Amino acid sequence: MGDGRMSTRDFLLPDLGEGLSEAEIVEWRVAVGDVVTVDQTVVEVETAKAVVDVPCPYPGRVVALHGAAGEARPVGQPLITIAPLDGGDGPDPHATYREEERAGSGNVLIGYGTGHGVPGRRRRRPRLSSAPGSAVPGSAVPGSAAPESVAPARPGPPAVVASGPSTAAQPATSGSPVVPGPSGTSGPSTTSDRSAVVAPLVISPIVRRLAKERGVDLASLRGTGPGGVIRRADVESATGAPAARPAAVPDAPAAHVGPAPTADGDVIVPLTGIRKVIADKLSRSRREIPEVTIWVDVDATRLLETRAAINAASPDAPVGVLALLARICLSGLRRYPQLNARVDTEGQRIVQSAGVHLGIAAQTDRGLVVPVLRDAQRLTTGELAAALAETTAAARAGTLPPARLTGGTFTLNNYGVFGVDGSTPIINHPEAALLGVGRIVDKPWVVDGQLAVRKVTQLSLTFDHRVCDGGVAGGFLRHVADCVEQPALLVANV
Template sequence: MSGDGAGGRRVFRLPDLGEGLTEAEVLGWRVAVGESVVTDQVVAEVESAKAAVEIPVPFAGRVVTLHAGVGERVEVGGPLVTIEGGDGAGVRAEAVAGAGPEVAREEVSGAESGSGPVLVGYGTVPVADVPRDALAPRAISPLVRRMAAENGLDLAALSREAPHGVVRRRDVEAALADRSPESSAASTSAAVEERVPLRGVGRAMAERVTRSRREIPDASVWVDVDATELLAVRDQLRAAAPELGIGLLALVARVCVAGLARFPELNARVDARRGELVRLRGVHLGFAAQTPRGLVVPVVRDAQRLSTAELAAELRRLGEAARGGTLSAEAMAGGTFTVNNYGVFGVDGATPIINHPEAAMLGMGRVVQRPWVVDGALAVRWVTQLSITFDHRVCDGGTAGGFLRFVADHVERPALLTARL
């Protein structure tokens, strides 16, 4: 992250964004040539194949050169911005001198404590301590900035009305709803065609599913399952320990982890070059999450080591980070098996595309009341459809069906899990 150069100029190069990513696209610059910057000030927002991140500069001075335009790609290690002059803390203190004693004290304190660059975040100053005019440029998420820019909204005007100057997604949505029908109609009629480039997360997902279908000979099996008892267990846990937040996804994920211990072929990947099946020791459990930026798959590391409560907490933490746009690239890499709850979209079934290079994905449809035969009599039960798409190179239908039946049996009779604790 350090710069290099001579004659008082330092070149800040694009830092390593993790997980083997080699480049990123510049979404926007927060500074212009000639402006002064302070240590840790966000100078650019970039988007890799994994996530959008804000890039803070690790030293202070005056901006001399911006080495890429908006929409251009920069390789990791390539020059991003050149800074001239400045001694770090002094420039930081000078830049905030006009913002009031509270802001100045916070900024200088951060400099003296050696505040390092944070790739995802909104600066080192607490929101409550910053004047409204000073806060607006540093405390607005990349998602909100993009929404405002795409719809031609003035963020500065919105920030003057928002609490503490922080514009949130709902503020942008409300501003769009307030637009006159005439202007909306004119905008609609003028747009005959729209071309949206595949970038960042969207492009990465498109490439991954294309590669999956091109390289993996996949097959799917599915089964309808009576989930009444599993829902009862969830409700009991919510009543007895609501602070744990154990939901249906966490319970199904726990069943899947137990099933992978019984059927390790599905927690594997194929090394086609060497003609080998690589069985993996740890279960890095991915789960599909729909976000404003598209579909992402956060990964719970070593899920086999976590209790059900710990698993639920990780699912919740990663899901919130994904929806908030703060999920790191590392948190979406290295999965070995994925669970996809597409039932949240109100559908019963699907044939999931395997998250390459994994070997399988379990899908779960919506849980609805249906007629079901119980002990020879017709009853109304809570029913869902489970499906598994698997790589036919790692196992045959018997193994995949055995895993699916294992999951289904434990969904129908969750008490069976206690025998494996």
């Protein structure tokens, strides 16, 4: 709370899910000077799990945005500062500065080096770029050896940017970086710098990337945002394409768009966002879990016949092969609960879960994610099919909340959709097992002593050898294989 003429309220970045300590700002939905209402979405952020719209619980006028597009903000740190509308001429800028100083830094480097974030995490500063051929304050001029301006360690009190005609040359937009002036105040340092930004502006790295992908010349566009800022809608209107949610593709560092080629022709892809989380989690799984993979070929002909019979009886609620395999896995886990577990290394114990929180590996544009069906053992086969369809569709659209992507106890991975027969998948840490399913193809098979062509698939089970030995793992896989070959066995275990 500020201590000047008017109280202000800092809305802190909330906890967005299990184990998530920070979120990256994708796009601000408001600017300094805007009036917001309770529960109005003010910013779109990307966590390691999903893209989330964050609503503000306070009504009032925006007096500060803490962070720019592309910057990671720690959970529990200020995200936006709101001043009430009833009374007072405006917030005390010195009070605001004192609040920021107590948080660990000034207005230029909010969230950087405060000690509250993840150690070693570097802020990715977006560049304020304009149309080709126009200068940008703080950017290097071709042929000049002058480095890009760097924010001072202790800036002066922040200037409150107000919306209105007087700010047309320096728009009060969500991602605009603050360039320190001669005396530590924010703003362009020279008159020529101020006039240089009159050209069409692009602040969001998402807009720059979208324009590059669609071959749109930014200089030909007229921005509809505050101060002439070019928005996504402007680029989409120029190409006649419908609006697309940027959450499907993780944001690239603001210094360049997408993978950057080197002088030798190598392509450098930054390991950030969800790709970094995937890499860290898989590395941890291989580092900590002594995994073993076993597999078996099975005749899935009768399973496909069973699916066809179910769908013929209920054409309005079709059931897929994955839903039947999920039902079979649930049957196996009830018989072999040792695999529905995790190892607590700190407590030196094995924790068997009371419910089966079934993870379904899903390939998306943002990478491989594992949405979770909680207490899947309580669902009927039809309910499993509906939940699988809804969950995988939401995962690919990037609309699942982080809570739906954590807490799994067993994973089902259908890698057969990629046209492969088998795999030795990595366990989804901290789970203890994962069942993989290959493609179903016609193969010669012996049936009742006679050679026949059957629908055959390969099942693989990767398990943590700390939770069980080969007898349990083999028993589970054999039970699953027997139910695939003879679906009627499921009835005896329901």
